[in-house]
Amino acid sequence: MTHAGAVTVTRIVELELVRLRPSLAGRGTGTATPVLVRVSDGEVNGWGEVPSATPGQWDALAQVFAPALLDHPWRRPTEVADAFADLPWDPTLVGALDTACWDLWSRQRSTPLAHALAGSRTALTAGVTLARQVTSESVTTEVNRQVGAGFRRIRLEIQPGWDTDVVRAVQTSFPFMVLQVDAGGRYTESPGDLDALRSLDSLGLVAIEDPFPADDLAAHGRLSAELRTPVALNRSLSSLDDLGEAIRTEAGGAVNVDPARLGGLTAARRAVDMAMDAGWPVWCGSSARTGVGRAATVALASLAGATLPVEMPGAGSRGRDLVVPPVRAHDGVVPVPLTTSGLGHEIDPATLRSFTAKTLLLDAPRSSNSGTT
Known part of the structure; x- marks a missing residue:
């Protein structure tokens, strides 16, 4: 067994706001920035991504989590x-290191990451x-713009007062x-909010995602019992234990699986x-800010249980990506890289140098057995 030669952590400040879409949670604002993790065995590299790390998380990654690995x-x-x-x-820090090790391990074996994960699909339908x-x-x-680009599924961000009428307007045109x-x-x-959610239930949606705050699984369960439309969970889940509890209590009926979360x-x-065992439809969403995280999501979405369209940047998304080829949908379809090892993107x-604000190199202790065979 050999040991990993180094872990390199790179903070990419320039991607903070301009490279990815804004989110409801305000990701990418303030001082939080994307972080890339490179795990190397001295010859082969594996990459992972923290979509948005605070200064405290940067310190924790550099001083605690990376040395622990x-x-x-x-x-x-x-x-x-x-x-x-x-x-x-901290799922995002653990997730970046875990993903980087999967990439390293599959590259060492000249295996596509999708196959290493036991994925079976060769191409994926894309949603936006x-x-x-x-x-x-x-x-x-x-919506017309995205439909013209080939996207097969549209996910609309909603809020009280901006929900039923908007969905109906889209359905009228499409x-x-x-x-x-x-x-x-x-x-x-509240009565008003529940009435709006009940109105959405009549519109034939694939799912209503995260209607209530993340810490209120009970409210999700009560709504799920009432609606025909599956209530999808995402932000409520930061571990497998959370998902197991949600399934046990029937707090939802679908799930957005994001590796970073x-x-x-x-x-x-x-x-x-x-x-899949619980009968919940699955799609692989992505809070990723770069192609590193999106490529990992594509590999995950090749699994047989991920039956709904994978989340991808929409038509008109601008800016350079850090990987080649870029991770994008073409005519609404995302190819799963199967002719190259690891993530399938380099x-x-x-580009990485132009976006790098800080790099920290941590060497493995000579006495350590860290790494892979």
Whole structure:
């Protein structure tokens, strides 16, 4: 067994706001920035991504989590999470390191990451999320743009007062479009909010995602019992235990599996299996800010249990990506890289340098058995 030669953590300030879409939670604002993790065995590199790390998370990654990985012996990436068993749980930090180790491990074996995860699909149907617009007319204009680019599923961000009428306006113009909504936890169990959610239930949506705050699984369960439309969970889930509790209590009926939220590919792969066993539809969303995280999401979405369209940047998304080829949908379809190993995409060194604000190199202790065979 050899040991990993180094872990390099790179903070990419320039991607903070301009490279990815805004979110309901305000991701990418303030001082939080994307972080890339490179795990190397001295010859082969594996990459992972923290979509948005605060200065405190940067310090924790550099001073605690990365050294813990370097001190931890592992043979398969499913053993990587054991390195962090005694640390405070931070799914995004663990997820970046876990994903980087999956990439390294599969590259060492000249295996596509999708196959390493036991994925079977060769191409994926793509979905796209549209942020709230100024008017219903601007929403339908943007939907038309995405439909023209081939996207098969539209996910609309909604909030109280911006929900039923907007969905109906889109359905009037695109009666056969597959639609779902993301509420971002903005609703309560007030009579007005519940009436709006009940109205959405009559519109034939694929799912109503995260209607209530993330810490209120009970409210999700009560709504799920009442509606025909599946209530999808995402922000409520930061571990497999959370998902298991949600399934046990019937707090939802569908799930958005994001590797960064759950703690990496090891946990996300298990989450897809758990949801499939429970009969919950699954799609692989992505809070990723770069092609590193999106490529990992594509590999995950190749699993048989991920039956709904994978989340991708929409038509008109601008800016350079850090990987080549870029991770994008073409005519509404995302190819799963199967002719190259690992993520199937390579870091563009020049682009990475142009976006790098800080780099920290941590060497593995010579006495350590960290790494893979």
